[in-house]
Amino acid sequence: MRWIVTGASTSGREWLRHVAPTMPDAVRIAANSAITWYLEDGHHLDYAWLTDAVACPKYGPAARAMRKQYGTKLCTIMRSHEALRHRGQEDFDIFVGNERRGIENVFEHGRYHDVSLSGIWCMQFALNHWATEVHVIGQEGYRSRATRNSEGEFVKWEVQVPDYADGSAYTKDGPLVTAERIEPAMNAMVRACPVVKFHFYGDLSYRVEGPNVEVHQCASVS
Amino acid sequence: MSNPFQNMKLVNLIPPVAIKDNASWTTTEVDTKGYDYALFIVNLGATDIAIAALKLQESNTSGSGFADVTGAIYGTSTNLAGSTSTLPAATDDDKVFAILVDLRKRSRYLDLVATAGNGTNGTFASGICVLARGHNGFTTAAEFGCSQVLVV
Numbered sequence: 001m002r003w004i005v006t007g008a009s010t011s012g013r014e015w016l017r018h019v020a021p022t023m024p025d026a027v028r029i030a031a032n033s034a035i036t037w038y039l040e041d042g043h044h045l046d047y048a049w050l051t052d053a054v055a056c057p058k059y060g061p062a063a064r065a066m067r068k069q070y071g072t073k074l075c076t077i078m079r080s081h082e083a084l085r086h087r088g089q090e091d092f093d094i095f096v097g098n099e100r101r102g103i104e105n106v107f108e109h110g111r112y113h114d115v116s117l118s119g120i121w122c123m124q125f126a127l128n129h130w131a132t133e134v135h136v137i138g139q140e141g142y143r144s145r146a147t148r149n150s151e152g153e154f155v156k157w158e159v160q161v162p163d164y165a166d167g168s169a170y171t172k173d174g175p176l177v178t179a180e181r182i183e184p185a186m187n188a189m190v191r192a193c194p195v196v197k198f199h200f201y202g203d204l205s206y207r208v209e210g211p212n213v214e215v216h217q218c219a220s221v222s
Numbered sequence: 223m224s225n226p227f228q229n230m231k232l233v234n235l236i237p238p239v240a241i242k243d244n245a246s247w248t249t250t251e252v253d254t255k256g257y258d259y260a261l262f263i264v265n266l267g268a269t270d271i272a273i274a275a276l277k278l279q280e281s282n283t284s285g286s287g288f289a290d291v292t293g294a295i296y297g298t299s300t301n302l303a304g305s306t307s308t309l310p311a312a313t314d315d316d317k318v319f320a321i322l323v324d325l326r327k328r329s330r331y332l333d334l335v336a337t338a339g340n341g342t343n344g345t346f347a348s349g350i351c352v353l354a355r356g357h358n359g360f361t362t363a364a365e366f367g368c369s370q371v372l373v374v
């Protein structure tokens with residue numbers, strides 16, 4: 001089964017416009033602001049992923065609009081009822097388990113691992129739902145580097161470049177997160193699923209390798 | 223009948239502050255002099271990451287020389303159920319974590335160490351310490367550790 005997994009990085013929306021029409025049969029999952037692309041551009045979306053406390057209220061309306069229009073299933077991580085209620089997720093459709101504690105850059109088919117990044121949760125969801133081909137859009141990693149004080153509060157950017165399709169920059173140490181979480185997690189999934197064909201789109205700031213990997217990297221989408 | 227709260231005092235460990243991400247909460251040191259028991263309560267709010275550290279430390283000197291309290295370290299110490307405790311996870315929103323302390327075995331000053339993990343947004347948390355079985359009761363709100371107190 002072919003899947004399109006959509007994150008919100010800089011070239012994501014353009015690649016989505018390019019790729020989605022060529023795969024009308026693909027199962028689609030999107031996270032956070034990428035959900036609004038599907039709504040605004042009129043693409044069918046099968047699953048909308050929302051979990052963090054900021055994204056839930058921000059993109060929840062778009063996700064519910066997709067459910068109303070396309071029957072999109074709203075997905076999140078299983079939490080206590082009170083926690084779901086506080087995030088406005090009581091009416092969500094699918095709850096997946098966070099069976100491990102702490103950040104793990106591993107993947108075991110049939111399980112979910114805490115990676116604290118919505119795009120990678122979506123990847124795991126696709127792989128755990130029998131994907132044989134995964135088209136990864138809008139997950140190019142982070143290039144901005146911001147410093148934070150001892151309280152963990154944002155201070156300033158040392159490197160500020162667009163990391164998201166709306167032009168905004170990541171507010172933490174993007175290269176570090178990319179190197180320590182995104183790259184290992186992507187490669188873990190690639191290695192764990194050798195029969196799955198992975199297609200990555202965009203200007204990746206990390207390296208993902210394997211005989212089952214193809215990277216589509218163009219200066220401009222055409 | 224005596225009021226069971228009469229010989230208690232509250233210490234505002236972690237006031238409800240802004241979200242923490244990959245950083246430690248500034249905690250209030252607890253002077254336990256005059257009390258026999260303490261209950262440390264940590265209340266998590268919304269979180270998208272596991273807590274990196276949650277433990278008690280003790281010292282006989284205010285402000286310095288703190289060392290871990292054996293048995294009061296989430297993640298390694300044994301919990302009430304007899305199992306190895308686990309640090310609060312990324313899905314433990316709105317849950318309460320407690321440490322009960324027999325102060326008669328401890329140094330005078332206790333300090334809670336609470337560190338949020340490195341998540342997307344971070345963790346909200348607050349904390350209160352209840353000092354119990356005090357040798358003296360309170361007569362004012364301030365002595366109870368509060369700004370105001372209502373009694374019914």
